[in-house]
Structure formats: structure tokens, C-alpha cells
Amino acid sequence: MTTTSNRNISTSTVRSSFLPFLAGIAFGIASSILYTRVICSRNQKSSSSSSSLWLQPPSTLPRFAQEILSNHHHTNTEKISNDDSNGESTNASSPNTALSSENWTEVRLREWEDLNWRDANGWQGRDLCHNPQGLGVRILHYYYKASSKEMVGVVWFGPHAESHRGLCHGGAMTSLMDDFCGHLAFLHSTSGQPWSGATVQVNVSLKKPVKVGSILRIIGRIDKHEGRKIYVHATLDDGGGDNNGGSSIDGEEQNKDPLVYATLEGLSIDGVKMSQHEDPVSKRTWEVEVCEHSGRLQRRDSGWKLL
Numbered sequence: 001m002t003t004t005s006n007r008n009i010s011t012s013t014v015r016s017s018f019l020p021f022l023a024g025i026a027f028g029i030a031s032s033i034l035y036t037r038v039i040c041s042r043n044q045k046s047s048s049s050s051s052s053l054w055l056q057p058p059s060t061l062p063r064f065a066q067e068i069l070s071n072h073h074h075t076n077t078e079k080i081s082n083d084d085s086n087g088e089s090t091n092a093s094s095p096n097t098a099l100s101s102e103n104w105t106e107v108r109l110r111e112w113e114d115l116n117w118r119d120a121n122g123w124q125g126r127d128l129c130h131n132p133q134g135l136g137v138r139i140l141h142y143y144y145k146a147s148s149k150e151m152v153g154v155v156w157f158g159p160h161a162e163s164h165r166g167l168c169h170g171g172a173m174t175s176l177m178d179d180f181c182g183h184l185a186f187l188h189s190t191s192g193q194p195w196s197g198a199t200v201q202v203n204v205s206l207k208k209p210v211k212v213g214s215i216l217r218i219i220g221r222i223d224k225h226e227g228r229k230i231y232v233h234a235t236l237d238d239g240g241g242d243n244n245g246g247s248s249i250d251g252e253e254q255n256k257d258p259l260v261y262a263t264l265e266g267l268s269i270d271g272v273k274m275s276q277h278e279d280p281v282s283k284r285t286w287e288v289e290v291c292e293h294s295g296r297l298q299r300r301d302s303g304w305k306l307l
């Protein structure tokens with residue numbers, strides 16, 4: 001009797017303490033499934049949507065960039081000779097006005113765009129600023145005007161340019177300035193060849209932090225060409241207009257002074273040969289042509305004709 005009742009007591013005790021335990025486990029499993037399915041999928045969604053935001057520059061460029069792209073549209077081959085005339089300089093501080101003067105050519109190097117050609121012709125990696133798949137600082141376009149020795153570029157600061165919490169590394173801005181100084185000097189070089197010269201000084205003044213994901217403008221000119229020394233001044237800014245968030249009370253866009261993020265005083269030495277290669281690629285020259293697809297003037301290296 002005693003034994004049976006003890007058994008009953010112990011069975012019911014076990015039942016009463018085991019059931020909540022089982023229920024607890026079931027609840028735990030259900031919660032973890034719920035967490036995995038709902039919370040994690042939400043996290044995955046947000047991380048994938050935020051990362052996809054940053055994999056490419058935005059498809060809609062700011063107004064200054066659209067102006068740059070539309071204002072250099074030419075089809076008249078007569079402009080090619082004008083473009084090469086080394087005329088007097090224009091005011092580099094009003095670039096959008098200068099852009100409408102019809103003498104800008106898009107600068108294109110095959111090694112920036114044709115990655116198979118690049119790999120087959122001695123390059124060993126990807127360009128720091130011109131890699132079409134690059135996620136750091138990426139120059140989307142360069143336009144050059146020989147008559148005023150000016151260049152303007154559209155630049156995207158991608159996710160790999162980040163330093164502290166959504167802000168870009170000063171080195172990303174400085175890399176951009178180095179590239180700008182070098183290529184402007186190459187375009188102006190007496191040799192008429194890409195990569196002819198070397199940048200020896202890049203004095204960059206960082207004025208304002210650049211946010212990751214920004215599209216900015218770099219604009220500059222050759223200040224002086226003394227002997228082999230080419231002095232370059234450039235400004236990284238937001239292009240003015242509506243890019244700094246300005247709009248008038250009636251909603252119309254205001255033209256504001258551009259916000260300046262950095263300035264450059266650079267020096268390149270003309271004609272320095274940094275590479276020992278002696279082949280058709282190293283003998284390329286700059287050629288100005290009307291692009292058969294867009295009808296736009298382009299300053300392309302002659303390597304596009306090399307098989």
C-alpha cells in the first residue's frame with residue numbers, strides 16, 4: 001500500500017515537474033525557430049539591401065554630374081582641332097560655364113575598361129581609382145580641355161573608402177588627387193603619351209569629411225609648366241547647385257557655391273619613364289576621336305587599335 005502510494009506520489013511528482021520542463025524545451029525550440037526565421041531573415045534582408053546599395057554608384061547622378069555628361073556632347077569633327085589648340089585659359093572657378101564651351105573630351109584608357117586586355121598586357125592588378133568593379137574611390141568620368149589645361153571628373157566614394165562610421169578615409173581623397181595630378185600631367189605632356197611622367201608631390205588639404213556613397217566633382221588645372229615641372233591645382237567639391245541640399249522657398253533649385261572637401265597642390269615631372277617596358281603598349285599616344293557609338297569627343301589612347 002505504502003509502496004504503491006509512494007509510487008503514485010513519485011509518478012505524479014515527476015509528471016508535474018517534467019511537464020513544465022518539456023513545455024519549456026518546446027517553447028525554447030519554437031522561439032529559436034521563430035528567431036531564426038523572422039529575426040535573422042529580417043537582418044539578412046536589411047544587410048543585403050544595405051550592401052546592394054553600396055555595390056555600385058547610384059544610377060541617378062547628381063545634377064552637376066548630369067550637366068558634365070550632357071555638356072560635352074559633340075559631333076562636329078571641326079572641334080577636334082580647336083580642342084588641341086593650346087589657347088588661353090578660362091576661369092576654372094566656374095566649371096559649369098566652362099563646360100559649355102564645347103571643347104571637352106572624355107579621357108579613356110583601355111586598361112581602365114578592358115580588363116582582359118589589361119591582364120594580357122603587363123598589368124598585375126586593378127587600378128586603384130579606375131577599376132570598373134572597384135568599391136573604394138572610383139573615378140566614373142574624366143573630361144579634359146587642352147585649350148585651358150583643365151580637367152574635371154565625377155567621383156564615387158564607395159564602401160571600401162570608409163574610415164570612421166560612414167566617413168571616408170583621407171587617403172581615399174588623396175589617392176584621387178594623386179590620380180588626377182598624374183593624368184592631367186600625362187594629358188599635357190610634351191611626349192603626347194599616356195603614363196609619361198611621374199607625380200612627385202601631392203599636397204592635399206582635407207577640408208570636410210566625405211560621406212561613404214557620395215558622388216563628388218574633382219576639378220582642376222595646370223597652373224604652371226616650368227621645364228619638366230608641371231604644377232597642378234585641384235578642388236574636390238560637391239558641384240554646387242542642389243547637391244548641397246539647397247533649394248529656394250518656392251522649391252526652385254538654387255545655385256550655391258560648391259562645398260569644398262579637399263584641395264590639391266601637386267607636382268608632376270614630365271617625361272619621366274618609370275617603366276622598363278619597350279613594346280607597342282608603352283609607345284601608345286593620345287588620340288582625339290569622335291566615339292562611333294555616342295558621337296562624343298574622346299581622348300583615347302591608341303592602344304584600342306592594338307590587338
Ligand SMILES: CCCCCCCC(=O)SCCNC(=O)CCNC(=O)[C@H](O)C(C)(C)COP(=O)(O)OP(=O)(O)OC[C@H]1O[C@@H](n2cnc3c(N)ncnc32)[C@H](O)[C@@H]1OP(=O)(O)O
Pocket residue numbers: 182195196197198199200201227228229267269272273274275
Ligand atoms: C610608363 C609607366 C609610368 C608610370 C607612371 C606612374 C604614375 C605616377 O604618377 S606614379 C605615382 C607615385 N610617384 C612615384 O612613385 C614617383 C617616385 N619618384 C621617383 O621615382 C623619382 O623622384 C623620379 C624618377 C620621379 C625622379 O625623376 P628624375 O628624372 O630623376 O627627376 P629629378 O632630376 O630628380 O627631378 C626633376 C626636378 O623635379 C624636382 N623634384 C623631384 N622630386 C621632387 C619632389 N618630391 N618634390 C619637389 N620637387 C621634386 C627636382 O628638384 C628637380 O627640379 P629642378 O629641375 O628644378 O632641379
